[in-house]
Amino acid sequence: MKEKLNLRWLAIFPCIFLSASSLLMPLNGVGAEASSQPLKTQWSQKMRSLEATLNKVLVDTSSDSRFNDRKKFKSIERNASQLAKLAHSLFEKPGQSPDQDMSQALIGKDFATEADYAASTLKAGHREYARVILNSIAGFCIACHTRTAIGPQFASSKVAPEVEALPPLAKGNYFVATRNFDRALAEYQKITQDSDQAIADPFAYERALRAGLSVAVRVKKNPDLGLRLVESVIVNSKSPYYMKAQALEWKKSLLEWKAEKTFDSKDPGKIFEEANRLVMKARAIQKFPADPSADLVYLRASGLLHEFLSSAPTGLIASNAYYLAGISYDVLKDYGTRDFSEFYYRSCISTSPYTEISKDCYRRYEESVYLGYTGSGGTYIPPEIRARLNRYEKLSGSDPSTLIDTQKM
Numbered sequence: 001m002k003e004k005l006n007l008r009w010l011a012i013f014p015c016i017f018l019s020a021s022s023l024l025m026p027l028n029g030v031g032a033e034a035s036s037q038p039l040k041t042q043w044s045q046k047m048r049s050l051e052a053t054l055n056k057v058l059v060d061t062s063s064d065s066r067f068n069d070r071k072k073f074k075s076i077e078r079n080a081s082q083l084a085k086l087a088h089s090l091f092e093k094p095g096q097s098p099d100q101d102m103s104q105a106l107i108g109k110d111f112a113t114e115a116d117y118a119a120s121t122l123k124a125g126h127r128e129y130a131r132v133i134l135n136s137i138a139g140f141c142i143a144c145h146t147r148t149a150i151g152p153q154f155a156s157s158k159v160a161p162e163v164e165a166l167p168p169l170a171k172g173n174y175f176v177a178t179r180n181f182d183r184a185l186a187e188y189q190k191i192t193q194d195s196d197q198a199i200a201d202p203f204a205y206e207r208a209l210r211a212g213l214s215v216a217v218r219v220k221k222n223p224d225l226g227l228r229l230v231e232s233v234i235v236n237s238k239s240p241y242y243m244k245a246q247a248l249e250w251k252k253s254l255l256e257w258k259a260e261k262t263f264d265s266k267d268p269g270k271i272f273e274e275a276n277r278l279v280m281k282a283r284a285i286q287k288f289p290a291d292p293s294a295d296l297v298y299l300r301a302s303g304l305l306h307e308f309l310s311s312a313p314t315g316l317i318a319s320n321a322y323y324l325a326g327i328s329y330d331v332l333k334d335y336g337t338r339d340f341s342e343f344y345y346r347s348c349i350s351t352s353p354y355t356e357i358s359k360d361c362y363r364r365y366e367e368s369v370y371l372g373y374t375g376s377g378g379t380y381i382p383p384e385i386r387a388r389l390n391r392y393e394k395l396s397g398s399d400p401s402t403l404i405d406t407q408k409m
């Protein structure tokens, strides 16, 4: 499992950085109004409606008595359909999101499909199953919002008492979904300190740690916040042994990061170089492909790659960034949504078809699909997924029958 990183393209096309930098938007959310005020406002409004709808949905799904109250069935169904409608509206036209990363639209499509599924499952009367799906919807908000420090952050404002009463992990997740990152971190921190949680629900305990680290590293870019979380796990006498071992590795990465000179360049070329350095470093740390020891380094790398990609770079350099993001998410499986790394490999191929990097991306995309559809009974790839693989294989130039096209490029 050792691929070359495609830096040769950098040497050939150094000018790509110049064109990317001219497209770069301010990186602080507050300042992006200059060129795209109307679109940005529309996006904000849709996001605000999503927030309001998610609020209602979570309030209803969090309580058995509310969820099973026949008088509420219709309004719960209405809210689920509204969530799906809003999800569909996000990417109905190109260029709607202030974040220009191509993979955003793929995440958005999955989000809409999942929300549709929740609404139709509910309508079909499979209410308990629909409830599980509805509860997982916040995962999409979180996957998008914790990629970078770009975008608004909200400080504590009043939340519904039903939200305050949510179980601790769901509450932390709710605050990330609604971009109240400080409250979210406080909730996650509380969970990692709690010995009862560590014993009662080690799964939620680990999720809280990982979600907290994602916010600390990518949204807050603050190693001290990460250190507070890992320290709580290390000193918690009830945290599972394997998690303590992981936390010790991650503490090392955080201390190293803290000792480094702060990287705050806004220059796209430098951001890409730094991300690339970190991916290389992470790969050197890992002893086997799923080894989590380097997760914190991959988190930092992916944050920078998202920052770089949000400004819509084009061509080979963008494809290299998508490739590196794909590699990172092949390891960071808990930090995106299902198929996250595949979204990046696909974006890599469609950004620079018929190139060396697109072939590398196709190879990894194909491997991921095969792994995903392989179980104890063998490999079964559904026809529509197979057709998509074939399309990307052609586009990447990996299929020998498309060599003629390759020569035309």
Ligand code: HEC
Pocket: 029, 043, 044, 045, 047, 048, 050, 051, 052, 054, 097, 098, 099, 104, 105, 107, 108, 111, 137, 138, 140, 141, 142, 144, 145, 150, 151, 152, 177, 178, 179
């Ligand atoms: C496909 C990615 C994506 C998904 C899915 C997503 N968001 Fe967002 N969200 C964004 C981006 C990008 C921004 C804006 C960042 C910026 O302003 O630069 C944003 C901003 C927001 C804002 C701030 C709006 C403002 O400007 O005042 C809220 C609130 C929000 N999202 C809530 C939600 C909720 C709740 C969900 C899930 C039900 C969700 N979002 C799902 C990408 C996403």
